Amino acid sequence: MNMRTDIILSMKLNVFLSILSCKISCNLLRAIKKGGTALPGKIALFFCKDILKHVAKNIKVILVTGTNGKTTTCRIIENGFKQARLNYFSNKSGANLLNGVITSFCLASSLTGKNRNDYAIIECDEAALSQVTEYVNPSVILITNIFRDQLDRYGEITNTLNLIIKGINKSESACLCINADCSLCTHISDLSSKKALLFGIDQKIYDNLTKEPKDALYCIKCRHPYTYDYITYAHLGGFNCLNCGYRRHNPDIHVIELINTDQKGSEILLKIVNSQYRVRVNLPGAHNIYNALAAACVLHAMKIDDLHILNAISTFESGFGRMEQIIIEDVQTNIILVKNPAGFNQILNYLSMIDNNFILVIMLNDQSADGTDVSWIYDVSFEKLLDIQDKIAHTYIGGSRAYDMALRLKYGGLDINNITIEQDDIKLLKKALAHNIPVFITPTYTAMFNLRNMLARQYSLKEFYE
Structure with a gap:
């Protein structure tokens, strides 16, 4: 074989190993409920x-x-x-x-x-x-x-x-x-x-x-x-x-x-x-x-x-965590991803259209996928919640930066007595569902994934990649 043939065969082998390693690692990760979305691609890059x-x-x-x-x-x-x-x-x-x-x-x-x-x-x-x-x-x-x-x-x-x-x-x-x-x-x-x-x-x-x-x-x-x-x-x-x-x-x-x-x-x-x-x-x-x-x-x-x-x-149907509506323990539960002021303000506009009483859950994390700087919450017009506070039966706050969010709501004039901080996702969800009225959950990116993975385990919901 000449050098050109050797190069072509080597390239084909590298492509083969790259795709094979990606497929195997993805299947293994999903078998243990670890998602298998980014790491398999990183492994594929190692070979090609x-x-x-x-x-x-x-x-x-x-x-x-x-x-x-x-x-x-x-x-x-x-x-x-x-x-x-x-x-x-x-x-x-x-x-x-x-x-x-x-x-x-x-x-x-x-x-x-x-x-x-x-x-x-x-x-x-x-x-x-x-x-x-x-x-x-x-x-x-x-x-x-x-x-x-x-x-x-x-x-x-x-x-x-x-x-x-x-x-x-x-x-x-x-x-x-x-x-x-x-x-x-x-x-x-x-x-x-x-x-x-x-x-x-x-x-x-x-x-x-x-x-x-x-x-x-x-x-x-x-x-x-x-x-x-x-x-x-x-x-x-x-x-x-x-x-x-x-x-x-x-x-x-x-x-x-x-x-x-x-x-x-x-x-x-x-x-x-x-x-x-x-x-x-x-x-x-x-x-x-x-x-x-x-x-x-x-x-x-x-x-x-x-x-x-x-x-x-x-x-069309909503995507994973984007205006996603699911029934949990006979309670209508809505999961709506939030990640920046413009998006969150749109969700507040949407909540103002809700006719019936509901539970509001806000989950704020500060991992790299969320953005480690959470000062953006001060550019969200949470004061708009004052216009619909008679419809919000209770507000629960979770996530690693729950106390920062509670402080922001207090500065916004919301009644702190109607706000509960709960940083355990399972306990948070159970408290919200106990009211037996619709629940609207607004999590940041990693908070959404943590919540959604927990729901998949607890209530046999489909995984986010399915």
């Missing part, structure tokens, strides 16, 4: 440093990035692919760093690196985007939004913006799907020569908008303060710079009328390029309207029929 390039070959990849809404948006896109009967795989576990993405690709591949699917729907962390696009040439990159998130990890939002731009620049020919209502996201379309489709909402959503700090007060181009024709929430809406003329671009996929919104969903008049449709988004809140629009934008970019897009929006 560019394994992702091999297992992503000949697959049409959709990368979904941005601060909020990635997981739910991926679930809606998946539903659209199911409607269109396209074969795909996804990183359903939500493991969206490089190792987790590698795990998902390896698990969907044969031992020789061939994939049985034509498409991949991949949630990708903003900071990991450039690592993934180093080896994957996506068909579509979706940027949901950009908010301040995990200051200890990302820094200020301009750093997040630059991380996303870096990842986009490494891709060769991706179509960009961009939130037209986010001044930071729209800036990306101005900088890139790649084809872009925009999505947005053409009107305000809330009559009584939660007062909250805006993450993008000043024009990204000239630093002059923005004015707004309307605001949907946070810094999203009809932004306009009177100094340099930078303003919201006209979207391709957009809500032209918000017909109705309630605690179960929203009725919207949706325009997809030149066609208008009335459709119901079957999860509540402004953020889920945006998630539906983002998914519709991707599906349209992939040339999926409008009918399948509408069915995807109206029939």
Whole structure:
């Protein structure tokens, strides 16, 4: 054999060992209920440093990035692919760093690196985007939004913006799907020569908008303060710079009328390029309207029929821990991930729509996946809870930083006598369920995983990666 043949055989062996080790380690970890999402990918890298390039070959990849809404948006896109009967795989576990993405690709591949699917729907962390696009040439990159998130990890939002731009620049020919209502996201379309489709909402959503700090007060181009024709929430809406003329671009996929919104969903008049449709988004809140629009934008970019897009929006189910509703001991229990001010304020808007009395549970952790700096809770408008305190039968607080959260609520004017701190998850859940009324649990990332794993063991619920 010549040297070239030796190199090819060595490469094939490395790919084989990489995928095999990933599959074996994943199965072993899941057998002992340890998830098996990121570590198998790390092991795969040990045998083949560019394994992702091999297992992503000949697959049409959709990368979904941005601060909020990635997981739910991926679930809606998946539903659209199911409607269109396209074969795909996804990183359903939500493991969206490089190792987790590698795990998902390896698990969907044969031992020789061939994939049985034509498409991949991949949630990708903003900071990991450039690592993934180093080896994957996506068909579509979706940027949901950009908010301040995990200051200890990302820094200020301009750093997040630059991380996303870096990842986009490494891709060769991706179509960009961009939130037209986010001044930071729209800036990306101005900088890139790649084809872009925009999505947005053409009107305000809330009559009584939660007062909250805006993450993008000043024009990204000239630093002059923005004015707004309307605001949907946070810094999203009809932004306009009177100094340099930078303003919201006209979207391709957009809500032209918000017909109705309630605690179960929203009725919207949706325009997809030149066609208008009335459709119901079957999860509540402004953020889920945006998630539906983002998914519709991707599906349209992939040339999926409008009918399948509408069915995807109206029939999708919530993702793991994202407005997830389960019945525990005959009590309706809702798990809603929170991780930054913009997202938490949307949940407070949602809670204000609840008609009946309920139990509120807030679980705050400070591990690396949550963000070790918890000062962000002071940018959440917990004072809005004062408007609905007659509906909140009791508030329970858990997690490693429970006392910090209790102090924040006290500063917000909430009745400390109606608040209980319980840092044992099992005891916390039992106390909340004992009221025998609906429970709304708002955990940060690791608190959600700890809670969800406990529920899987105690009540035989499916694992997060299933």
